[in-house]
Amino acid sequence: MAHTQQEVLAGLAELVNxxxxxxxxxxxxxxSFTDDLDIDSISMMTIVxxxxxxxxxxxxxEEVKNxxxxxxxxxxxxxxxx
Amino acid sequence: MKTLKQSQPIQHSRIxxxxxxxxxxxxxxxxxxxxxxxxDEWIQQRTGVITRTRSSENQSLMDLATxxxxxxxxxxxxxxxxxxxxxxxxxxxxxQTPSGASLLSELVGAHKAAAYDISAACAGYCxxxxxxxxxxxxxxSEYVLVVGAERLSDFIxxxxxxxxxxxxxxxxxxIIGPSDHPGISTTVWGxxxxxWDKVGMTDSILDFRDGKVPWPTLVQEGQSVFRWxxxxxxxxxxxxxxxxxIEAGDLSALVTHQxxxxxxxxxxxxxxxxxxxxxxxxIAQTGNTSAASIPLAMHRLLQEGQVSSGxxxxxxxxxxxxxxxxxxxxLP
Numbered sequence: 001m002a003h004t005q006q007e008v009l010a011g012l013a014e015l016v017n018x019x020x021x022x023x024x025x026x027x028x029x030x031x032s033f034t035d036d037l038d039i040d041s042i043s044m045m046t047i048v049x050x051x052x053x054x055x056x057x058x059x060x061x062e063e064v065k066n067x068x069x070x071x072x073x074x075x076x077x078x079x080x081x082x
Numbered sequence: 083m084k085t086l087k088q089s090q091p092i093q094h095s096r097i098x099x100x101x102x103x104x105x106x107x108x109x110x111x112x113x114x115x116x117x118x119x120x121x122d123e124w125i126q127q128r129t130g131v132i133t134r135t136r137s138s139e140n141q142s143l144m145d146l147a148t149x150x151x152x153x154x155x156x157x158x159x160x161x162x163x164x165x166x167x168x169x170x171x172x173x174x175x176x177x178q179t180p181s182g183a184s185l186l187s188e189l190v191g192a193h194k195a196a197a198y199d200i201s202a203a204c205a206g207y208c209x210x211x212x213x214x215x216x217x218x219x220x221x222x223s224e225y226v227l228v229v230g231a232e233r234l235s236d237f238i239x240x241x242x243x244x245x246x247x248x249x250x251x252x253x254x255x256x257i258i259g260p261s262d263h264p265g266i267s268t269t270v271w272g273x274x275x276x277x278w279d280k281v282g283m284t285d286s287i288l289d290f291r292d293g294k295v296p297w298p299t300l301v302q303e304g305q306s307v308f309r310w311x312x313x314x315x316x317x318x319x320x321x322x323x324x325x326x327x328i329e330a331g332d333l334s335a336l337v338t339h340q341x342x343x344x345x346x347x348x349x350x351x352x353x354x355x356x357x358x359x360x361x362x363x364x365i366a367q368t369g370n371t372s373a374a375s376i377p378l379a380m381h382r383l384l385q386e387g388q389v390s391s392g393x394x395x396x397x398x399x400x401x402x403x404x405x406x407x408x409x410x411x412x413l414p
Contacts (some may be wrong), residue, residue, distance in 0.1 A: 042344050
């Protein structure tokens with residue numbers, strides 16, 4: 001079943017928290033993964049792979065670099081769920 | 083018509099001994115952080131590397147390979163002239179031809195040995211073990227010397243933030259020979275040529291010759307390689323365990339290619355290893371030495387008494403190619 005945007009945001013925040021320890025409520029749509037949340041490229045890839053599992057979505061390597069903000073990731077996942 | 087004779091196979095092989103040599107310079111993060119606008123703390127956090135061993139001007143790749151090989155031969159209990167083949171896994175031997183293995187065979191006294199190099203980058207040592215295992219069991223060679231040796235510091239860029247700052251110099255060696263019980267499991271190996279350009283050299287040496295590009299150095303697409311090295315290699319590692327007929331809990335050690343501590347940690351996590359399995363983390367002191375990293379890491383585990391001879395280790399090499407190989411071996 002497809003997840004709503006709010007569900008994806010909440011689930012993504014949990015994945016970010018699992019990988020980095022960043023509080024879930026700090027993971028907001030307008031935040032940049034790199035500049036605001038200080039997530040490095042390896043942690044970002046771990047979050048991406050875990051998000052693929054959690055939301056049944058495929059996020060290709062070449063797409064990862066386009067996921068600048070949390071909103072970019074939430075929108076991509078929401079629009080590309082199986 | 084007469085029937086051809088073929089070599090007589092034997093049932094089992096094992097690793098008899100290991101040897102190790104590291105670069106004679108211990109290079110700290112502070113020494114290399116400036117040109118990549120980084121710091122000791124950043125490098126340790128992001129990669130787990132505290133120091134990397136690199137060679138001074140006076141220490142060649144062949145010097146490293148010879149020291150490691152002689153230690154392995156001495157510990158094996160065989161004589162050098164009993165070695166039937168010398169396999170050198172390397173990407174940094176500075177001659178296109180002849181092979182480094184040929185010179186190495188002369189330097190260690192393996193005068194009757196076939197000798198050739200393997201270019202499989204960070205998977206090269208495990209490729210070599212796979213070939214040695216097959217050669218011994220087929221009866222082609224009774225004893226085989228496998229060496230992974232690199233002087234990667236000749237192929238790094240001080241300003242490269244993708245891989246150069248991780249790299250070190252060193253050599254690890256193993257003697258493989260006949261055994262009365264299974265000591266090397268079936269190797270699971272392969273290469274994903276569709277990702278040929280994810281790790282490798284910046285340019286061809288022909289373009290360098292023609293003055294079109296600077297000296298080629300190593301570079302990688304870190305994020306893509308990380309995903310492949312953890313999640314794809316976890317599948318390969320599990321296939322290797324299945325092929326060996328054992329489970330993760332039967333292992334004494336996991337010895338991965340020492341690429342980056344975070345790859346090692348995440349790969350170990352994906353394999354759900356019990357606490358009893360020692361995970362090799364030689365990268366903290368030695369850095370990433372490509373083909374040399376697995377035998378160096380295994381040698382350290384044995385030398386420090388973290389594992390005992392006779393236990394099982396899953397070794398898995400992966401890197402440029404993207405080439406990979408994994409097998410379970412009995413620790414020598």
